[in-house]
Amino acid sequence: MDNTPSPDETWAEVDRYFMDRLVSEDRALDEAISASDEAGMPSHHVAPNQGKMLHLLARMQCAESILEIGTLAGYSTIWLARALVPGGRVVSLEADREHAAVAKANIERAGVADRVEVIVGPAASSLRQLVSEEAGPFDLIFIDADKPSNPEYLKHSLELSREGTLIVADNVVRDGEVANAESDDPKVQGVRRFTDMLAEDPRVTATAIQTVGCKGYDGFAMALVTDSG
Ligand code: SAH
Ligand code: DHB
Ligand code: MG
Numbered sequence: 084m085d086n087t088p089s090p091d092e093t094w095a096e097v098d099r100y101f102m103d104r105l106v107s108e109d110r111a112l113d114e115a116i117s118a119s120d121e122a123g124m125p126s127h128h129v130a131p132n133q134g135k136m137l138h139l140l141a142r143m144q145c146a147e148s149i150l151e152i153g154t155l156a157g158y159s160t161i162w163l164a165r166a167l168v169p170g171g172r173v174v175s176l177e178a179d180r181e182h183a184a185v186a187k188a189n190i191e192r193a194g195v196a197d198r199v200e201v202i203v204g205p206a207a208s209s210l211r212q213l214v215s216e217e218a219g220p221f222d223l224i225f226i227d228a229d230k231p232s233n234p235e236y237l238k239h240s241l242e243l244s245r246e247g248t249l250i251v252a253d254n255v256v257r258d259g260e261v262a263n264a265e266s267d268d269p270k271v272q273g274v275r276r277f278t279d280m281l282a283e284d285p286r287v288t289a290t291a292i293q294t295v296g297c298k299g300y301d302g303f304a305m306a307l308v309t310d311s312g
Contacts, residue, residue, distance in 0.1 A: 091299065098132060098296040106135045111193035112161060119156035122185050128155055129227075129253060130298045134162035137225060137251065141166035144249055146222040150213075151175040152206045152236050153228030153253075157186030157199075163225065164195035173199045174218070176206040176228070207232060210239035219243030220311070226252040230270035233277035241286060241308065248308040252277065256293050256302035278304065286310045 088096070102108075108131050119128065129137065141149060141163050147170065149163050154177035164173045173195075177183040183203045190199045202209045206228050213219065224240045226233060233252060240250050255261060255278070260271045281289040281304065289306035 090295070094295040094299075095297045098130065102130075102132050106131045111189070112158065114192060115156050115158045115161060115189035118185055118189055119158070122156075122181065124156055124182060124185065128158035129162075130296055132296070133253075133294070133298070133303075134159055138162040138166045140249060140251065141223050144222045144247075147171040148219075148221045149173045150219075150221040150224045150240070150243060152210070152224070152226045152240075153177065154186045154201055155182050157189040157193075157201070159225065159227065160186065160190060160199060160201075161193045161195060163223070164190070164193070164199050167198055171198060174213070174221075175199060175201050176209045177201055177203055178205050178228070207235055207239070210236065210243070214239060214242045220245035220248060222248060224248065224250045226250065227254070229273075230254060230257075231273035233273045234280055237277055237280050241284070241311075244308040245311050246308055248311075250287070250306040250308065252304040254301050255291050255304045256300060258300050281306050 116128065137159055145168055146166060147168050151160055151163060151173060154160055154175040160173055160175045167173065177186060180203055183201050186201055190196050221243050226236045226240065255274045257271055257274065260266050260268060261274050266272065281287055287306040287308055289304060291302055291304040293302040
């Protein structure tokens with residue numbers, strides 16, 4: 084019998100290896116995931132080591148203002164909120180009222196409710212509202228909602244940016260399908276259009292990194308705003 088572990092078993096084991104050593108999840112983060120599972124919400128939150136990566140990026144930015152598009156149960160929101168400088172704020176956009184309610188309870192339990200605002204409604208209209216209120220610029224923007232809308236989210240994110248804003252997008256690899264120009268998956272096409280926009284826009288410099296692990300095969304794109312136009 085062949086006892087060689089499958090690639091995804093190895094990925095999950097390596098995730099455990101690093102997470103055991105480098106990522107301490109506390110009760111509030113654990114409970115955020117349990118509450119999400121119990122509410123029957125999709126398991127689309129970032130992995131713990133990815134949450135820690137977002138947290139570190141926010142700390143590197145000395146972030147005072149963070150915008151998140153796609154709250155789900157508030158798991159990534161909590162990692163980001165804990166990275167804020169004192170007095171800082173996270174604004175997180177979520178279309179689904181039930182997701183937002185679970186997120187708010189999780190954010191409360193994590194003790195960061197004083198610095199997080201969850202705005203319920205389609206992100207495109209919330210973003211337009213934020214732009215018209217001149218709510219920016221944000222120091223870090225995390226795009227992690229409906230992937231077909233990534234191009235629109237990038238457009239508004241740039242309107243809410245300054246020179247030095249970091250824009251991070253989750254799920255840009257999609258099991259490798261992103262490289263398939265013929266894909267008829269609107270999520271893949273949304274990510275491809277988003278990538279083209281990053282490539283063509285002189286205001287940003289960007290890269291993308293493939294990831295494997297307990298969340299399977301996916302990846303992040305990262306763009307630094309070098310000129311807010
Ligand atoms: N950032 C979260 C995961 C977000 S999952 C984490 O890592 O913990 C994607 C979320 O985007 C879901 O909760 C979904 O309801 C929300 N979403 C989907 N379409 C949306 C839209 N048009 N506007 C705002 N949120 C949307
Ligand atoms: C999907 C969305 C996510 O944010 C994620 O992390 C994984 C999957 C999705 O829409 O398929
Ligand atoms: Mg995601």
